[in-house]
Amino acid sequence: MNKNILNTGVQEFILENINTDTMSVLLKKSLFTGVNQKELVEQLEAKKKCQQKLPTWFKTPNIYYPNKLNIEQTSSETTAQYKANLINGNSLIDITGGFGVDDYFFSQKFTEIYHCELNENLSKIAAYNYNILGVNNIICKAENGLNFSAKTTQNFDWIYIDPSRRNDSKEKVFLLSDCLPNVPENLDLLFNKSSNILIKTSPLLDFTIGINELKFVKEIHVIAIQNDVKELLWILEKGYINSINIKTINISKSSNEVFSFALNDEKEMVSDLSEPLVYLYEPNSAVLKSGAFKTVGNQYQLKKLHEHSHLYTSNELIHFPGRSFKIEQVVPYQKKEIQKLGCSKANITTRNFPETVANLRKKHKIKDGGDVYMFFTKNMNEKYIVLVCTKI
CATH class of the missing domain: 3.30.2130 (VC0802-like)
Structure with a gap:
């Protein structure tokens, strides 16, 4: 995290050049001391991607942005708000913190949030931005979320996981066991720390495969925005053995279309x-x-x-x-x-x-x-x- 990017002149340049061709910026000589053109372009590209997806971040002065790939992979504010309306309690641990959009909205429903992010730079960025956004109940840990969960004596009301959908070879994957972290392999550890787990997955994950890989699945939520499915949410409750409830929502500018059913009913x-x-x-x-x-x-x-x-x-x-x-x-x-x-x-x-x-x-x-x-x-x-x- 290069704090020179937060200097007034640099921030003004980013704000004034949000629609400028980034290639022309990249080819110029360095404009600011301590900030190279590549870093400047990264801020411009990432901020631009937040304009529609993360308007709270986009509109807030002095936000520090990670590279645009992190922005592409993060939840939108719309889906993050939906998740935050599903759960609440005293404590939540996010073992795959990332840029921290989901935790920002969870922080409005929980007393204390632990944000674990293996990438130290991304963890620093998230912590800095939470401060800028006026959030003071999120504790950022720059370490492996599973390792932190294993060593802490604390239990949590909820665990949140957004597994990375690429394996070590950077290939796209469609099995939870191929994602990072490997959730199916670590379910026993996770259920030792909480009775409630919320997992976000790609919409490409097949229901049957996901159900077979996991256990105690209580609900599956299908979230679409403007008729484009963005996320699947899996709610796991320790010991749950009844029928799985499926809840769908299509969020549009004018209204939300909601439809729910029991998975067993569809089969019969x-x-x-x-x-x-x-x-x-x-x-x-x-x-x-x-x-x-x-x-x-x-x-x-x-x-x-x-x-x-x-x-x-x-x-x-x-x-x-x-x-x-x-x-x-x-x-x-x-x-x-x-x-x-x-x-x-x-x-x-x-x-x-x-x-x-x-x-x-x-x-x-x-x-x-x-x-x-x-x-x-x-x-x-x-x-x-x-x-x-x-x-x-």
């Missing part, structure tokens, strides 16, 4: 199939990631077009966690039928369909955009169909 349900009716529904990405393909239809008393199409229909319009459409036409998937539609511009979606959107556009000469929505899918009779819709 049967979908009620139907030909397309008056309205069509497409679940949001959080619901789709959760695998609630039968439960969502049953909870909202909807019919499903096909067991594997994941599109739903009804005669009466309902409020649904996803997109809703009025079905204007249904035609068989045949070139002549599509030509008859006379549709040269449309938004195309495929569900349980053998061709890609790009191929369909090219084959049928349909440009992207407009007010028409076309769904290429399979119906309950195993026939490929096209639904022409207007969005509600």
